[in-house]
Amino acid sequence: MPHQEHLPQAGRQFAHRSRLSGAKAWLAALTGALLLLLLAASPAFAQATAAPALHVEAVHGTGWNDTAPPAEGWAPVTLPDSWATRWPGFDGVVWYRLTWQEPEQVRETGLLLHYLNMAGEVSLNGTPISRDDSLVEPLTRAWNTPRYWLLAPPLLRPGTNTLLVRVSGLFAYQAGLGPVSLGTPAAMQAEFEQERLVRRDLQVLGLAVSAAASAFFAALWLLRRRETAYGWFALMSVLWLLFGYNQIATSPWPFASNHSWQALNISTLLVFGVSYVVFALRFCGRRMPRLEGAALLVAVVGVLDLWLAPHADLIAHRAIWTLAGGFTVIAVNGTSIVHALRHRNSPMRSLAPFMAVSALTDAHDLLVFTQVIDSNTYYTTMSSYILLLGMALTLAAQFVKSLKRIENFNTELIEEVNAAKADLAATLAQQHALELTHARIGERVNLVSDLHDGLGGMLVGSIATLERTPENLSAPELLAMLKRLRDDLRLIIDATGRDDGARALGELLAPLRHRSAQLLDANGIDCRWQVSGIDTLELPPSQSLDLMRFLQEALTNVLKHSASRRVDVTVARAGAELRLSVRDDGRGFAVEGTGEAGGAGLRSLRTRARRLGAELQLQSRPGETQVALRMPLAS
Structure with missing residues (x-):
């Protein structure tokens, strides 16, 4: 084989x-x-206990197509037999003749041929009982195929029985005949099943497992190329x-x-x-x-x-x-x-x-x-x-190990998540505290800005009046001045303390217009207003207050710094835009040098313009200064 x-x-x-x-x-x-x-011991044990005495002879044929053995040249051999040592270099047909004696009362007998190498033909007492498909090249590869027959009359006969086996083989592959066993049908059947299990069934199963393993690991490799x-x-x-x-x-x-x-x-x-x-x-x-x-x-x-x-x-x-x-x-x-x-x-x-x-x-x-x-x-x-x-087992161990790592990872992840949640809660609490502090500071800044723009402006105007003609102020005029300061302070408190919803801009602008006109007139400044399209314009309270404070600050700057005799104020709605303008005929100032700096008044104007999302324009020269604001209105 x-x-x-x-x-x-x-x-x-x-x-x-x-x-x-x-x-x-x-x-x-x-x-x-x-x-x-x-598995290895089972066939040998069965053979040792079941095989009867057989007389075995062999002779090589003269050609691949011989149909009958030669009459002479037979030599006794022992099975299993490989003719490579007896007839070196011989490729062709070798005949094996096995004889044994049967009693007068012939009984059923099991015959087991463990293997022959490579292909063969078997006959009992002149009757063919088995033949492989091809007895010439390409030879049938029957070297690993056990054969079992149940012999009974008329195949068996009393006295001498002859089993003739023709083997076609190549000496390079250890051609010859394997063990042959005779015995009771039950024993030979069991031994045949054992031989078939070892020589064929387990081999087929092993190849099937190899195919499954190759497909499985190929899939694993395709999924994880780095492995x-x-x-x-x-x-x-x-x-x-x-x-x-x-x-x-x-x-x-x-x-x-x-x-x-x-x-x-x-x-x-x-x-x-x-x-x-x-x-x-x-x-x-x-x-x-x-x-x-x-x-x-x-x-x-x-x-x-x-x-x-x-x-x-x-x-x-x-x-x-x-x-x-x-x-x-x-x-x-x-x-x-x-x-x-x-x-x-x-x-x-x-x-x-x-x-x-x-x-x-x-x-x-x-x-x-x-x-x-x-x-x-x-x-x-x-x-x-x-x-x-x-x-x-290796795969199972790796799976269990990976599962444990995943479980440990989940535990560690939960612990880390809890720790992160605690840190996040502490951070959020700290951030909330900072936001509250920032909100309070922002409220204070807004309040200071409002005080500066409103109450501060009125105080400046009142002080200027007192400085110019303190001897001409009567008690009622001084009382009126204090009431105006009280009304402005009340406006700040009302605007920052409650929110009653949107109000018409014209309604909110009227008190500011009245007070600013009186204050400017008292200081010798002619104030003229031009208002259009805002009687029904409603803005959020925060925007309305910012607009009024913008006007207050612009007029306060005129009163404090311009030394003008006339100021023109325009508040008009033009389509989807609100335009504010404060123009005076004072001494002016250098716009290019102010930048983001300048005094508190200019900084307040810029801050409120950004808060309103509006465009601030400053133009100034001696004899004419204009502060303009263009604010888009929500559609």
């Missing part, structure tokens, strides 16, 4: 960075190894699927010969070894470009040599590169185990126990391949279950 096809599956390691408890991992690996030993170990493990799974397919393939299709099939199979093993090297490095978070490049170079040389070597030298080349691929996988297993033992924090520690089991099965299968162990059973495909168990 083509032993070179069944080298170690050491690439089933899980490519996820997590660590398992060492005791649990070793226990799981030991359990899997024991299961493999039980390159996932991608390499997916590639390993695909390569192992192709390599392990040899276990169940019954034809060398799409090739016309088994030689091409063998070249493909070993090429896949070499590339698998390279991907296994890179996976192990990525799993440990390392990169070794020189080692990776050397492994790739060896694989490329091996693949080219396998496909270009002549058939006459194929056996030697196949053996060399099969051993190279197998030893590469064993070396990776061994190095990974050593690395895990030396580095306690290495993620490889979670896979080391399972890699140890894989290394043992790898070594066993290489010994079978080199015929140091006389066996036909390979365990690398079945050992993949142990490795998959390790991967599953």
Whole structure:
């Protein structure tokens, strides 16, 4: 059989960075190894207890199309038999004749043929009972297929019975006939089921799991590209699927010969070894470009040599590169185990126990391949279950670890959120206190501004009157002056103490107009007003008060600084705009030098203009000064 096809599956390691408890991992690996030993021991035990004595002879035919064995040349052999040592270099047909004695009272008997390599035809007492599809190249690959028959009369007969097996094979792949067992139907049926489980069913299951694993880890890699170990493990799974397919393939299709099939199979093993090297490095978070490049170079040389070597030298080349691929996988297993033992924090520690089991099965299968162990059973495909168990446990451990981290993160997040909420509450409380303080300061500033613009202006006017003609003021005039100051103070208190809603601007402007006119007239200044379009104009109380204070401050500046004889005041509504203008014929002032500075009066004017969202215009020269305000009205 083509032993070179069944080298170690050491690439089933899980490519996820997590660590398992060492005791649990070793226990799981030991359990899997024991299961493999039980599977290996069961067929041998059944064969030892059930096989009767058989007389076996063999003779090689003269051509691939022989339909009957030669009459001479038979030689006794022992099963299992490989004719490569007896007839070196022989490719073709070998006939095996098995004879045994049946008693007069023939009973039903079970016949089990463990395997034949590669294709064959079986007949009992001259009656064909089995034949493979192709007995010439491309040969049917029946080397790993057990066969069971229930023999009963008339197939069996008293006395000598002859089982004739025609085997078509190639000496390069250890062609020959495996063990043949006769016994009770129940015993042979049980042994057949055991053989089929090991040789076929578990192999199929292993390949199905490989396919699922490759798809799963490929998806993980696509979702997390930076986790390159996932991608390499997916590639390993695909390569192992192709390599392990040899276990169940019954034809060398799409090739016309088994030689091409063998070249493909070993090429896949070499590339698998390279991907296994890179996976192990990525799993440990390392990169070794020189080692990776050397492994790739060896694989490329091996693949080219396998496909270009002549058939006459194929056996030697196949053996060399099969051993190279197998030893590469064993070396990776061994190095990974050593690395895990030396580095306690290495993620490889979670896979080391399972890699140890894989290394043992790898070594066993290489010994079978080199015929140091006389066996036909390979365990690398079945050992993949142990490795998959390790991967599953590694994934579970990583999931639990991540879940714990998430839970801890949630706890820490809740604590941090609570702390942040407490800090935010303290900050908000502090900010609220600052806002209250700022509001109080703002109220005080507004109050001071209002006192300055209104009451201050009236005080200035009253003082100016008293300074000019104090001897001409009578008691009623002085009382009237004090009443005007009282009325202005009341206006400030009413405006800042309550909000009765919007009022017509003309209604609010009338008292200011009356008082300012009297004050200016008393100081020898002719004040003329022009008011239009504001009788029905209603503004919010804050805007109305700002407008009145703006006019008060402008008129106060005229009284205090202009030394004028006439002032013209205009308050008019023009479409969606309110225009205010105060023009005097006084001495004027330098507008360019004031900027944002100037006296308290000018600063107050600018502040109120900004508060109203209006445009302030200042023009001044000797003999004419104008303060104008243009305020857009809400639609």
